[in-house]
Amino acid sequence: MLGLWIGETGMKALTWQKKGKITCKSVPDPKIEDGRDVIIKVTSCAICGSDLHLLGGFMPTMQCGDVLGHETMGEVVDVGRDNTKLKVGDRIVVPFTISCGECRQCRWGNWSCCERTNPNGKMQAETFGYPLAGLFGFSHITGGYAGGQAEYLRVPYADVGPIKIPDGIEDEKVLFLSDIFPTGYQAAEYCEITPEAEKTIAIFGCGPVGLMAIRSCFLLGAKRVIAIDTVPERLAMARASGAETIDFQAQPIQETLIEMTGGLGPDAVIEAVGMESHGADTQAQKISSAIMSAVTTLERPFALNQAILACRPGGILSMPGVYAGPAGPIMVGVLMNKGLTLRTGQTHVQRYLEPLLGKIMNGDIDPSTIISHRSANLEDGPALYEKFRDKSDHCTKVVFHPHG
The missing domain is CATH 3.40.50.720 (NAD(P)-binding Rossmann-like Domain)
Known part of the structure; x- marks a missing residue:
């Protein structure tokens, strides 16, 4: 089933340029590339501590213009024809690990060790011995997937990874189900x-x-x-x-x-x-x-x-x-x-989504209390990356709401 969203001429996104330099650029809108994909309008995204490894040039195979970010949630605006799990209008949190749900590692619950979702798995195997799961916004050795510090995001294998969020619970309480x-x-x-x-x-x-x-x-x-x-x-x-x-x-x-x-x-x-x-x-x-x-x-x-x-x-x-x-x-x-x-090991995020969402909804924990800085403008991203890196201005966690 296809959604009604039609991409515009470009969207804003935070992009890696070189070691020590991140900029907000206009990049092409994402498009459905596989029947299991969805496109989301990003309502909330965050800077992770591991994003600072990219800023510092510590992660190999980054390329100029790569879109960053792997802590993301949003509203589904387009759905691939083979995806029967999600529909336009659903609110979802997207795990940073991209998993197929079908390989032996996924069946074992080792979601971050998925054998199929890294299109650059041969490159990764040269270093790790075997391919591992693709990751959003985290270099080409982990798949070269565009990240979610952007206005829109293509979510591959979206019938496996994301979790639907009930109405009435605000983004910031559940955003960190994506990773931390x-x-x-x-x-x-x-x-x-x-x-x-x-x-x-x-x-x-x-x-x-x-x-x-x-x-x-x-x-x-x-x-x-x-x-x-x-x-x-x-x-x-x-x-x-x-x-x-x-x-x-x-x-x-x-x-x-x-x-x-x-x-x-x-x-x-x-x-x-x-x-x-x-x-x-x-x-x-x-x-x-x-x-x-x-x-x-x-x-x-x-x-x-x-x-x-x-x-x-x-x-x-x-x-x-x-x-x-x-x-x-x-x-x-x-x-x-x-x-x-x-x-x-990288986190088997899908293993924990349902039980941890339950703990948030029961009031056992409110992850949003660690947020120190918020912005509705991705153009603030480069400066906020620096504050988070330098631990200045009492910065402990940065969240963006790209659509206000």
């Missing part, structure tokens, strides 16, 4: 938290994913959450979410964690920082920093190493923090000798 809420929840779930276990969880990084992880840990029944960051606004939000906090610029992380846990250490650690992390406070990290100054092609796993050190022996290290390529040096010996379990 399921990402934080999956990271917490990987820690095997139950109320009976009375676990203490340490979380490195209080950015949007870290904040969602804090709240998810408590939703799952964690006894204590200790959050590590240095940005005052983020630490304040972590405390407001129920966490105890460590400012890594003011306190030595490992010694403070040992003291706070009576020498036992956290039962699990979530590393929600990823590449570009900094703030070394141990001798091993200082050595790592010195090596990294000479080996600039590797990603900087400072937070990962601190997380490995922080976790108690026999514990779990959950890593939602994004890395794009080789990283080093990493404390593999410490990881192995302590008997840690490492769990990581």
Whole structure:
């Protein structure tokens, strides 16, 4: 069934130009390319922390003019002829992972490992060994799909991924189902938290994913959450979410964690920082920093190493923090000798959409409280990217409403 929307001569979108430069440009309107597609009028979209990796030039295969963004929702304005799940007028949240629903990985529930949706899978397999799911707005190695920081978006495989949003619930409460809420929840779930276990969880990084992880840990029944960051606004939000906090610029992380846990250490650690992390406070990290100054092609796993050190022996290290390529040096010996379990990966968003929407509608959580900056104009995007990157003007999360 086809919708009545007819594209105009072009739409506004935030585009990657080169390392350090993002501009708002007029780009061609999206069109139905496959019978399972839909086109949405983007009502809300956001800047994700991993978008800053693109801005910083850390993700390979970006091309000048690529449309950015993978946290998106909107109203369906056109529907491919084979899509019977959605209709014009539906409000949907779009997962950042594009999944076919038919391959073995999708059938297993490993949605981010979909074997079919990356048209550049052969390129990706040269680095990863196998193709993985296509991603919106996140380079050509992940499929080259246009992103959702735009006025309109083509959603492929739209009969599988998106979730319909009921009337009466505002965009900002559900927008983060597209990425950061399921990402934080999956990271917490990987820690095997139950109320009976009375676990203490340490979380490195209080950015949007870290904040969602804090709240998810408590939703799952964690006894204590200790959050590590240095940005005052983020630490304040972590405390407001129920966490105890460590400012890594003011306190030595490992010694403070040992003291706070009576020498036992956290039962699990979530590393929600990823590449570009900094703030070394141990001798091993200082050595790592010195090596990294000479080996600039590797990603900087400072937070990962601190997380490995922080976790108690026999514990779990959950890593939602994004890395794009080789990283080093990493404390593999410490990881192995302590008997840690490492769990990581891009989020299987579709696995969590229904249950997490239920938690929002029940009032168990309101993800919108982390938003600090809003704009109805995509032309504000380049400046807001810089504020989010620099953590200036108390910026913790940016949301756009491209149509006002």
